[in-house]
Amino acid sequence: MPEFFINRNNIETGEIIFIYEETAFSGVKKIAHKVRQDVSHVFDAMPQTRDIPADGVSTEQTEASICNIFSGAKYPVIYGTVGRSPLLDELDVRGIIKLDDIRGKREVYSFTVAAEPFAGVEAALIIAGSDKRGTIYGLFHLSDILKVSPLTDWCDIMPDKMTELILTAEDGHTSKEPSVRYRGFFINDEWPAFGNWTNKNFGGFNADMYEHVFELLLRLKGNYMWPAMWTAIFPDDGPGLKNAELADELGVVMGMSHHEPCLRQGEEYKYLRGPESIYGDAWDFRKNEEGITRFWEDGLKRGGHFENVITVGMRGEFDSTIMGEDATLKDNIDLLRDVLKTQNRLIRENVNEDIDKVPRMLALYKEVEPFFYGDGVTEGLMDSPELEGVTLMLCDDNFGNLRTLPTEHMREHNGGYGMYYHFDYHGWPVSYEWVNSTYLPKVWEQMTTAYEFGIRDLWIVNVGDIFTTEYPLSYFLSLAYDYEKWGISNLNSVDEFNKEFIEMQFGNSMDAAAKKTMTELLKGYTRIANNRRPEAMNDGIYHAVNYGELEDLSVRITELMETADNVSALCDESNAFTFFQLIGYPLIATLNLTKLWLATTENHYLTEIGASMAGKLAGEARTGLALDRALTDKLHELRDGKWYGMGMSEHIGFRNWNEEECRFPVLYENEPSNKARLVVTIPGTDQHTEGSVWTGKKLILPDFLDPSCDNARITLYTTGRGSADYEVKCDASWLEISALKGSCPGAFCEVVYIKCKRENIPGNMSDRASDSTSGNVSNNVSYTASDSVPAVIVIHSEYGDTEITVPVNCADYAQLPANTYVWCGYNDEKIEYRPYNYISIEAEHFATSNSTDAGHFVKLKDYGRTLSAMKAFPVTESFEPAKNAPSLDYLVYVDKEDEYEVTVYSAPCNPVSMDNKLRYGISSAAGNVAGTCKWDEEIETVDTVPEDFRVGDNQEFWAFGVLDNIRVSLARLILTAGLNTVRLFAMDPGFVPEKIVIREAGTRIPESYLGPKETFRTVSEEE
């Protein structure tokens, strides 16, 4: 077994040698140098190099001569590209490597450890690339083995030191072709953050900066990028062509944004146009065909010899429509066809006669989409000869949800398909560009769908300023490079990726527990940011009290922020920096912002109910604002301003889609009342009263209606500056009350804890129930939620008495099937609040999942806003309920027969086809018929989007979906008293249910952002 040793000693003695062949691509040599540096970081010693002239090695060469070349190099690192390396050819001839394994393949390398390939050489590491990028990926594979992070250069992440690395033949392998042909990212929305950053650190959008960007791309196994374009001109800022030349040298395929055809940036026309300009003075192919054509031609002449994916087509300036609002569809299609004809001609003339060899891309973005599809009257550009060989780039809705996807017919298009995806967006309804808010389970769900629908030629993601999106970008490029590993077959693999990602950055320098915590932090903050992106957050999102959603989130945020601080404290300086930039900063930044809004919401609510504690919340919001500023300052100062500028975007209190006229939270200040009145509230509900004679109202403590709940709280506030004394009176011996009297402080609250001892309730229903029911559960068995007489708690204070009814559910539901949701509602005419007037179901808690030959449901772990989601596979399939549709059965047990409204919360996906539907089927039957495949009941088909659903600017329905990250649809069912089966059928691709809420028709349930928390269900067997 050959063994290739790398250690400091054999580096310093020159036994480890990087071979530089004269014939090698200069870009490959540059990468080799970066890998040498990686080696030096690991071993604290820089491997020496040895140049080999073009004729240095060949079969004509004598063995001695070859031996001479390797003299002293006991462990050479040999690398090269098929056709550019005599050394590899010689090794191939010698049978040490098999170039045929990689020859002609796309971006493939072989990685071989060979014993004594040449005389005097103990063992060689041989990296052979099928092409330039194959070689580069092969070289970086060594870095991977050395546990050097792909972010090493971009984020200054230093690898762990090693004493020795021993490579054996078993480390050898031949890589696969990347799953997606063009994989890359787009620097966009680059002011004020990226722009100030690069101006400070590099003096502009030049090659000094791009070298780092390209290295980041290549180390992440990407190969494609769109340059910054708000004020920058990539082909001119290098300075001159240096940017483009460097990209080409390093094997980076350049594209330009979707509306910048023929290798010319939008900014260019702006400063080249004019009445005297050879390019004319109108971005209008009809009025200024000559000028525009010349503009394009000169672009192709300038950059056509580099490796590009040339954008074709034409859009208006600044992301606008091209022909104005008055033009007909036909006008537009005709124009676009003429444009394409001209562009294809220019490409043939200036780039390659064989246009099929020239990668070209047309973006079906925003208004271009209908030009492609046409309508009943006008044929679209689909299948036009002008688009032959052109990659058709589809786009998400700017918020990470795919739009229409290729039909089976369309998938035959010989240019293939691309996807323009967003981790950052500057536009309506609310921009998100300040800090990462992308959540990987969603990316997995959407991008695997894209791949399954045949979008495999080009994946590009808008990463804004790059900074803080390194994490989702790493994922995106991993998925694009190795779909086999991360794709559809690896369900719920984000945790695995997170583990690898943290491992890459921290290696062994942090212990396993800390690294595990880091993965939880990554998931934690991105899930919260995904539920509501920071810029779209405000004081009107999470409800102050209903269902305790604000309190839960606030607790969760505090926990995550404290954990982040604790983990950071475990880090040495270097890891602390890595942690800060990759986890700590985006985590604190997003969570602190969310938290300060929550504090504002609570400040407003407490003010509304008159609680003096509102002031404390205002203080918390102020602290949050101060932390936000301090965090930006810290970011800008760290490591001499390495990230200077990256925190400059406004991000709090957007009032428009962009930062214009943004406002910080408005905090409410409420002068305490003259009298210290007591406000009694029931957590999780908006019940509150001062109990005063005329205006006081009765409250209800609903918690014990949930049979699984034994602990509840009553929260007291005062309206005054001073404290308010209170007494708690209760006759029920089965309630344990934490304090029977006390004093509620002026600036804070007082919590009275109530413990329910069901076993002490006289004639406890649970006894009765287990007495009276004997095994068989039928629809006629009555499990009433509240047969016991409710207890009454009175809170007495100087200015009021509050009566709180405490109903308790003692029923025993042991005889019901597992996962049966039980109605826990309770009505008392004298009490305004109606507790549990709904059943709330997490989609994964079905009783039975019914598969068919056509498909089956899978669980998407951690997906969505609360627990998880369900999705029908195959993801490309459409199903017919009661024919071939897979379905999910839920068991619900209700008190009375009635019509019920069912709210289904599903992911805000968009319809995948032009028929513009996103449907599911729903039905119900009496009793537990879960799992019975036959279904005779009437099935309601519900479309989760309206008939005129559209994505885009001013489309309110769509906008609510992407801002709230949920879509809510309504169905109606008849349920019988007792047990019922509710069945949900898959229909259109993209239906991803998360939560199901059932209430009596015509009733309202308390408002909230996330919807009601899951209600009581009988325990499933696994749990």
Next chain:
Amino acid sequence: MPEFFINRNNIETGEIIFIYEETAFSGVKKIAHKVRQDVSHVFDAMPQTRDIPADGVSTEQTEASICNIFSGAKYPVIYGTVGRSPLLDELDVRGIIKLDDIRGKREVYSFTVAAEPFAGVEAALIIAGSDKRGTIYGLFHLSDILKVSPLTDWCDIMPDKMTELILTAEDGHTSKEPSVRYRGFFINDEWPAFGNWTNKNFGGFNADMYEHVFELLLRLKGNYMWPAMWTAIFPDDGPGLKNAELADELGVVMGMSHHEPCLRQGEEYKYLRGPESIYGDAWDFRKNEEGITRFWEDGLKRGGHFENVITVGMRGEFDSTIMGEDATLKDNIDLLRDVLKTQNRLIRENVNEDIDKVPRMLALYKEVEPFFYGDGVTEGLMDSPELEGVTLMLCDDNFGNLRTLPTEHMREHNGGYGMYYHFDYHGWPVSYEWVNSTYLPKVWEQMTTAYEFGIRDLWIVNVGDIFTTEYPLSYFLSLAYDYEKWGISNLNSVDEFNKEFIEMQFGNSMDAAAKKTMTELLKGYTRIANNRRPEAMNDGIYHAVNYGELEDLSVRITELMETADNVSALCDESNAFTFFQLIGYPLIATLNLTKLWLATTENHYLTEIGASMAGKLAGEARTGLALDRALTDKLHELRDGKWYGMGMSEHIGFRNWNEEECRFPVLYENEPSNKARLVVTIPGTDQHTEGSVWTGKKLILPDFLDPSCDNARITLYTTGRGSADYEVKCDASWLEISALKGSCPGAFCEVVYIKCKRENIPGNMSDRASDSTSGNVSNNVSYTASDSVPAVIVIHSEYGDTEITVPVNCADYAQLPANTYVWCGYNDEKIEYRPYNYISIEAEHFATSNSTDAGHFVKLKDYGRTLSAMKAFPVTESFEPAKNAPSLDYLVYVDKEDEYEVTVYSAPCNPVSMDNKLRYGISSAAGNVAGTCKWDEEIETVDTVPEDFRVGDNQEFWAFGVLDNIRVSLARLILTAGLNTVRLFAMDPGFVPEKIVIREAGTRIPESYLGPKETFRTVSEEE
């Protein structure tokens, strides 16, 4: 000519003597003592007294004996009551006075200065009363002559010193019978203020306290009162019967509140009832007839021998309905009839066989009203024998607006009518009980109406805690006592009363200018409080910016508060105290409260537009809250707590009809933005913008569309902590701009003043107009508001540019008739704001008032919310438009023929009759036909109240009226282009128009509380 000298010398030498006859009413003697004290206050010497035994003077007596009696008393004050004074009888015999002039009359006195009535007596002052109260009023007439304030005792107001008072025969006169038989007030809603006050100062609701209350009543020439009744029992708190005995002694006729029959207070039943009680345990005449009857009987036995107006009838406890919600009208009427029968029997048996001699009162209050009127099916109690001789007490709507009034038929009722009026109310929609908020012009308008409708037997007013309502109470009792002087014939006499009122309190100790200022302060604060009572004030009342109503009010308040401070500074300690309690305290209390709400409103608005100056307004609101507290503290501490307790009621931030759960203003705190952005606003409008690229909008400066306006403002704010620089750019040479650049400070605003020099406008329309029009104005002459090209002002700042269009109206309207309202609107599609899209008319600015034989309109000066109001006389009359109705003509000049909506703002009066209508007529004609009596145009009849209009709890329409102190109704008119006459016809009594606003049908005008400010009109000849 006899001369009666009073000076310190003749008092000290005993020449001035008060005669005390043994036969005189003890109450009269007590009053005489108070008058002696008044004399001593004026002359710093207490007149001596001389007792005369019952047989001391008679015609049988020798002259010498009489001479002996008066020995040394050169100037005796002789007073007595017909039938109770041998001395008066002797003077009558001697022909010195004529008792026949007063004998048998009601509450009349003669006041005579007689030379040498007896030997040795230089001159006597002889006060003879027709009855006890006549004598008392006569005695107090001397106090009046001494310029002793009727409030002297109640408010510790000391009269000016005099050197000498000389009375001659010319000072003699015989008083008239008071206009209203029973005139008094009701102490009510007495906790926490009055209750704490009397507990501290007198130890309870006892005779020590009531003596002061009775003195106040009598000095104000009242004779009737209802005692406090929330926790007090008048007939038992004296202690014992002392209260009732004192009242009777002093000639105060006692009543009890409208639901306390047979001289028993509601509180009494509460503590006497019980299972063992002889009165039973139910306030239910059906279930507990025996107990209730006994309860009443014992009340009559206890107090029936005192002078009372006995309340009859029955209501539920605590102001509630008597029979519950389910009882029918007939059930109720039958019950009430039985109750009355029983009560009449009890009164006959226990008070007076001749029941006609017993003043009785039934209140037609709230739900009792329908029992009186009945309905189509059930006859009401009207004209029942049970009500024979019973005074029927009608009531206002608790907010100073009369309800139904006696029809001509009803006026024949032999018990006459009473009115229960409110200066204080504890109830829905919002209580007002903290401080005086009653405005006299409204009292005049309503109470003269009551009198004209025949309500002349009983006037009682709820004065709450008395304190601060002394001013309207003085007016109310003056009006009731001397309707001839202050009533319907003395239009707009409030200013005269105010002058007298101030004169009474300050005499000559303040100069005329200061006293005039005080009358303006009284009018000033009460008018503002009348526009919105303090407890009903909040941050959502006056609009922050529209029409500048908030700014105007704020300026006015500041002016009044400063003036009050200045006047107070002119006062010595004694006058300062008088000023504080009568003017300063209620003025500052109400205005400061209003102002702190205005500051809150502005704080919210400025926060909304992001202006950092919001913080300054929050500070002002906080200062207001602190002042409010300080003011209460001062009130409670002054003169050893003379008014301790009177400031204890909560009064800020009512959230319910009472103080429960009240909240102080919520102030908004807005962290300044990171960038110091500039906010440009146009005062008087809600236009504001930061001028940023995407969200900025165009503004308009509308002021110069008003031809009479030459000066306008632009107000700038910044959103940041620091200052924001700005530049003003404008090409129009005819606009003078106060500053072309400057810096808007962070915490304040910056005002740019714009002056319009119309004479510099090229081709000024006013030149052209006077060229082209030659005298005759026809409907076809076009006076367009804005033929000139508008100027444009651009405000430039670092983060935005704001374009402000400045249209100007140069038309010359000199040819139009006087008082023509001209349309000044201006439309620019690019600008959202539509300036002057309405005409606003103050009702008094009619072109012609058309009288008929049946009636005519009069102007009510200072009435209502803005300028004044108009009212048709006679006030009892109903009119028919185009037949006998008086009308008002308004001239309006509009740009285009169209349908217009006319909003008529009128006083929130209630319909006076059971047909429940409050209508006016409106119509229009082309051209100026004002004054032409014939009217052929179609007349729209508008009812200002809805068909189902009702007064009372939960009647939202009515509630808005009384809270806003306005009623708004809508009419539609067609106007032609050019000049139009709009005619308003009187119809039902109670229609009191204040303002008329005309806008194009279907358009909206900016919201406000007071409605749009009056718009441009051609100058009337008088002005």
